[in-house]
Amino acid sequence: xxxxxxxxxxxxxxxxxxxxxxxxxxxxxxxxxxxxxxxxxxxxxxxxxxxxxxxxxxxxxxxxxxxxxxxxxxxxxxxxxxxxxxxxxxxxxxxxxxxxxxxxxxxxxxxxxxxxxxxxxxxxxxxxxxxxxxxxxxxxxxxxxxxxxxxxxxxxxxxxxxxxxxxxxxxxxxxxxxxxxxxxxxxxxxxxxxxxxxxxxxxxxxxxxxxxxxxxxxxxxxxxxxxxxxxxxxxxxxxxxxxxxxxxxxxxxxxxxxxxxxxxxxxxxxxxxxxxxxxxxxxxxxxxxxxxxxxxxxxxxxxxxxxxxxxxxxxxxxxxxxxxxxxxxxxxxxxxxxxxxxxxxx
Amino acid sequence: xxxxxxxxxxxxxxxxxxxxxxxxxxxxxxxxxxxxxxxxxxxxxxxxxxxxxxxxxxxxxxxxxxxxxxxxxxxxxxxxxxxxxxxxxxxxxxxxxxxxxxxxxxxxxxxxxxxxxxxxxxxxxxxxxxxxxxxxxxxxxxxxxxxxxxxxxxxxxxxxxxxxxxxxxxxxxxxxxxxxxxxxxxxxxxxxxxxxxxxxxxxxxxxxxxxxxxxxxxxxxxxxxxxxxxxxxxxxxxxxxxxxxxxxxxxxxxxxxxxxxxxxxxxxxxxxxxxxxxxxxxxxxxxxxxxxxxxxxxxxxxxxxxxxxxxxxxxxxxxxxxxxxxxxxxxxxxxxxxxxxxxxxx
DNA sequence: GTGAAAGCGCTAACAC
DNA sequence: GTGTTAGCGCTTTCAC
Numbered sequence: 217x218x219x220x221x222x223x224x225x226x227x228x229x230x231x232x233x234x235x236x237x238x239x240x241x242x243x244x245x246x247x248x249x250x251x252x253x254x255x256x257x258x259x260x261x262x263x264x265x266x267x268x269x270x271x272x273x274x275x276x277x278x279x280x281x282x283x284x285x286x287x288x289x290x291x292x293x294x295x296x297x298x299x300x301x302x303x304x305x306x307x308x309x310x311x312x313x314x315x316x317x318x319x320x321x322x323x324x325x326x327x328x329x330x331x332x333x334x335x336x337x338x339x340x341x342x343x344x345x346x347x348x349x350x351x352x353x354x355x356x357x358x359x360x361x362x363x364x365x366x367x368x369x370x371x372x373x374x375x376x377x378x379x380x381x382x383x384x385x386x387x388x389x390x391x392x393x394x395x396x397x398x399x400x401x402x403x404x405x406x407x408x409x410x411x412x413x414x415x416x417x418x419x420x421x422x423x424x425x426x427x428x429x430x431x432x433x434x435x436x437x438x439x440x441x442x443x444x445x446x447x448x449x450x451x452x453x454x455x456x457x458x459x460x461x462x463x464x465x466x467x468x469x470x471x472x473x474x475x476x477x478x479x480x481x482x483x484x485x486x487x488x489x490x491x492x493x494x495x496x497x498x499x500x501x502x503x504x505x506x507x508x509x510x511x512x513x514x515x516x517x518x519x520x521x522x523x524x525x526x527x528x529x530x531x532x533x534x535x536x537x538x539x540x541x542x543x544x545x546x547x548x549x550x551x552x553x554x555x556x557x558x559x560x561x562x
Numbered sequence: 563x564x565x566x567x568x569x570x571x572x573x574x575x576x577x578x579x580x581x582x583x584x585x586x587x588x589x590x591x592x593x594x595x596x597x598x599x600x601x602x603x604x605x606x607x608x609x610x611x612x613x614x615x616x617x618x619x620x621x622x623x624x625x626x627x628x629x630x631x632x633x634x635x636x637x638x639x640x641x642x643x644x645x646x647x648x649x650x651x652x653x654x655x656x657x658x659x660x661x662x663x664x665x666x667x668x669x670x671x672x673x674x675x676x677x678x679x680x681x682x683x684x685x686x687x688x689x690x691x692x693x694x695x696x697x698x699x700x701x702x703x704x705x706x707x708x709x710x711x712x713x714x715x716x717x718x719x720x721x722x723x724x725x726x727x728x729x730x731x732x733x734x735x736x737x738x739x740x741x742x743x744x745x746x747x748x749x750x751x752x753x754x755x756x757x758x759x760x761x762x763x764x765x766x767x768x769x770x771x772x773x774x775x776x777x778x779x780x781x782x783x784x785x786x787x788x789x790x791x792x793x794x795x796x797x798x799x800x801x802x803x804x805x806x807x808x809x810x811x812x813x814x815x816x817x818x819x820x821x822x823x824x825x826x827x828x829x830x831x832x833x834x835x836x837x838x839x840x841x842x843x844x845x846x847x848x849x850x851x852x853x854x855x856x857x858x859x860x861x862x863x864x865x866x867x868x869x870x871x872x873x874x875x876x877x878x879x880x881x882x883x884x885x886x887x888x889x890x891x892x893x894x895x896x897x898x899x900x901x902x903x904x905x906x907x908x
Numbered sequence: 909g910t911g912a913a914a915g916c917g918c919t920a921a922c923a924c
Numbered sequence: 925g926t927g928t929t930a931g932c933g934c935t936t937t938c939a940c
Contacts, residue, residue: 226683226710228933239911244935254909269706274684275630276933278621279916295650295849300641307640307667311674316681319665321653328657335662337572338620360615364572448849480853503641504848507823509855574917585927590919600925622917625932912939923928 227268235264247272278340286316287530288336289345292324292373297473297502298519299347302371305523306345313531315342324445326351333357337366343534345526348373350445353414367533367540371526374416381533383526383545387417387499390515390549391424391469394497397513397551398467399432401559403495407440407465409454409475418443421471421499440465444475451478459486467557470498473505476512491556501552510555518547573614581610593618624686632662633876634682635691638670638719643819643848644865645693648717651869652691659877661688670791672697679703683712689880691872694719696791699760713879713886717872720762727879729872729891733763736845736861736895737770737815743859743897744813744843745778747905753786753811755800755821764789767817767845786811790821797824805832813903816844819851822858837902847898856901864893 229240229247236243238257246253246261253261264270278284287310291299303319310317318341322329329349334357336344344366346358355375362368362379374382398406408425411418422441429436439461444450451470455478458464470476476498480490488494491510499515502508525545533540575586575593582589584603592599592607599607610616624630633656637645649665656663664687668675675695680703682690690712692704701721708714708725720728744752754771757764768787775782785807790796797816801824804810816822822844826836834840837856845861848854871891879886 226686230933240934241912241936242910244933245910248935252909257909269710271680271684273625273686273933274681275621275624275686276916277935279619279625279918279932280934280936282916284621293650294640294653295643295646297641300646304639304641304667308669317665319663321650323654334617335620338617338623340572340619340621364615477850477853502850504823504850504854507826507854508850509853576917586918587920587928588926590917591926594919598925603925619917622932623919625916625934626918626920628932910940912937914935914937916934918932920931921929924926 226273227270228273231268232261232264232270235268236260282340283342284316284340285314286318286339286341287343287345287527287534288318288320288333288339288341290320290322290329290332290336291347292322292349294319294321297504298372298500298517301503301519302347302523302526305520306527309524309527309531313535315531315534322349324349324351324447326354330354330357333361337361337364341366343367343369343530345369345371345530347371348375348415350412350415365540367530369526369530369533371522372417376416379542381529381541381543381545383522383529383543384416384547385499385515385517385522386546386548387420388424388427389546390499390517391421392428393424393551394499394513394515395425395428395469396432398469398495398497398557399428399434401557403467403557403559404434405440405465405467406434407437407458407468408442409451409468409470409479410441410443411446411471412443417446417499418471425469437463437465439463446472446475448474448478448481451475452482453478455479455482459488464488464494467495467497470496473498473500473502473512473514476514477508491558495556495559497557499549505552505554513554513557514552515549516552517549521547572619573616574619577614578607578610578616581614582606628686629688630662630686631660632664632685632687633689633691633873633880634664634666634679634685634687636666636668636675636678636682637693638668638695640665640667643850644718644846644863647849647865648693648869648872651866652873655870655873655877659881661877661880668695670695670697670793672700676700676703679707683707683710687712689713689876690715691876692716694721694761696758696761711886713876715872715876715879717868718763722762725888727875727887727889727891729868729875730762730893731845731861731863731868731895732892733766733845734770734773735892736863737767738774739770739897740843740845740859740861741771741774741815742778744815744841744903745774745780747903749813749841749903749905750780751786751812752780753783753804753814754788755797755814755816755825756787756789757792757817758789763792763845764817771815783809783811785809792818792821794820794824794827797821798828799824801825801828805834810834810840813841813843816842819844819846819848819858819860822860823854837904841902841905843903845895851898851900859900859903860898861895862898863895867893
């Protein structure tokens with residue numbers, strides 16, 4: 217590929233320096249308001265800089281300073297209420313602290329996730345914020361990152377290792393309480409479209425489900441616990457499986473909001489009315505939940521809070537090198553009462 | 563801030579070179595499979611590189627090559643169906659072409675948008691993809707960017723200047739056809755919650771609306787055309803304004819999907835039933851539209867197609883420097899028939 | 909107050 | 925095949 221041809225020759229410190237018969241050092245200092253430089257020179261330098269449309273070269277600056285002023289973020293998806301909201305919060309907080317964000321999407325693919333983390337490392341980001349893909353099992357890269365000393369915070373989809381700071385909803389408690397709510401409403405035949413148990417949210421939500429069931433002595437059907445992904449299509453397919461088994465539960469607890477919607481789709485196709493014939497609850501909401509029919513009773517995740525805490529813990533470690541404080545934050549979800557799961561206890 | 567303290571000392575070409583008693587040049591070539599280097603040396607180099615956990619320094623590489631292999635993207639928001647979907651597509655296409663994406667969010671703020679564009683310039687991105695904020699009026703920065711020769715493509719929220727490539731929905735035609743549809747359904751009292759007329763989508767959608775109304779000789783009420791933003795809250799407030807004027811239209815044409823939902827909220831609060839008492843249509847949908855009550859009849863935007871075309875045109879210019887081909891792509895939307903706007907013509 | 913020298917980690921051109 | 929030299933644009937240290 218031809219070099220330096222599509223790229224405009226942006227002006228440099230030297231360009232400014234030459235115009236003023238000084239050196240680039242003087243210019244560099246002047247532009248950064250270094251006390252060394254006289255007011256007069258500063259004025260002149262800044263004027264010429266403006267005339268030339270000078271923009272400092274971030275790349276050169278980063279190389280010289282050995283810090284980039286950027287935070288790397290890896291999430292499974294962005295076209296998704298939880299992540300787009302969290303990411304927006306992360307961007308805002310980072311900007312307030314004068315950090316830039318480099319966002320990468322794993323698309324729920326472990327290999328791509330690893331690639332992106334590598335790229336972020338090579339970009340010499342000052343910190344790393346990760347929410348793991350649904351496929352991620354091999355944690356060696358993550359551990360290498362951690363060992364290298366790069367400040368890292370995991371959020372939402374995490375690993376339960378003592379060496380990582382994590383910020384999550386209290387998934388187990390959330391699942392427990394919504395199931396208990398369903399039981400209080402009189403439901404007994406409860407199915408769970410679970411996430412993969414190698415993911416933190418899958419495991420914890422399922423565990424909360426099981427604990428609530430056991431506490432209230434409700435029998436659990438193995439065929440009513442189906443592991444899968446976190447997307448709409450996963451809910452759709454899992455429901456179809458249950459449907460074809462001819463043994464429908466009264467209510468399905470979906471591991472995520474999109475999975476719940478997938479159930480809606482499938483049920484509609486099979487002419488099963490929600491919540492009359494079959495009820496649905498889940499963990500996580502969406503900003504459109506109030507417009508959905510029926511509105512889903514769910515555990516609302518404090519999405520912005522999660523994003524805010526994650527970036528705040530990260531920046532704390534980035535800006536105070538050497539401290540490496542590890543924090544495990546669990547933020548409780550809140551039960552949102554929608555149109556589903558309204559039956560009275562008998 | 564203390565330097566080089568929070569940052570792990572990542573290994574460099576020199577580290578590998580020293581271990582093998584060669585120079586970094588040899589190592590650099592070996593790692594890139596340069597034909598100069600013998601197979602044996604390559605093997606050795608790669609082994610040591612692996613042992614040391616070597617990651618090439620993207621920053622240094624970019625500086626040396628004078629190209630970063632990145633595309634800068636600026637959008638108003640990310641927690642929004644249109645943008646999160648478009649951005650996801652952009653990321654995928656970029657990755658397929660071995661480009662990284664640097665995403666920035668203007669949060670609908672012109673000043674922040676300018677800042678981000680500056681930052682992207684300083685990062686020496688190889689190309690720029692922009693969807694303008696609702697506030698953007700001053701185009702001087704944009705023109706400077708263009709003049710500098712950096713390949714730039716605008717999408718969705720664009721400016722109609724011959725020097726920019728643009729990719730949009732055919733907004734005017736979309737508005738025209740959905741209004742015509744409403745008219746065919748028998749609606750006459752039609753209001754428009756319009757976007758700001760200094761934005762392309764605001765102006766064009768309004769123009770489509772007006773053309774359809776004029777073609778069918780339907781009178782337009784000035785108080786039924788309200789300019790505003792593109793978000794839910796804008797729809798909410800605009801509806802309240804109309805409501806308080808005590809002069810309700812039969813149907814409201816909302817400039818965006820979120821604005822339509824804002825109307826839903828406000829109408830619900832005022833006990834006005836949709837679509838019975840008041841009907842709503844809009845431009846743009848959401849992946850959750852089929853679950854909304856009532857499902858909104860709208861012009862579905864080919865979001866992924868817009869993203870795909872935008873990045874494709876950009877990369878074409880990035881990878882073929884000097885050609886600077888300017889393209890104006892308008893992709894037609896598709897009328898989606900939902901539960902709203904179903905009245906039969908009288 | 910200003911500048912010369914050195915270096916960040918990498919790549920390209922050209923010797924050897 | 926491998927190494928030498930130079931340079932990308934910037935900042936820091938230390939003379940002057």
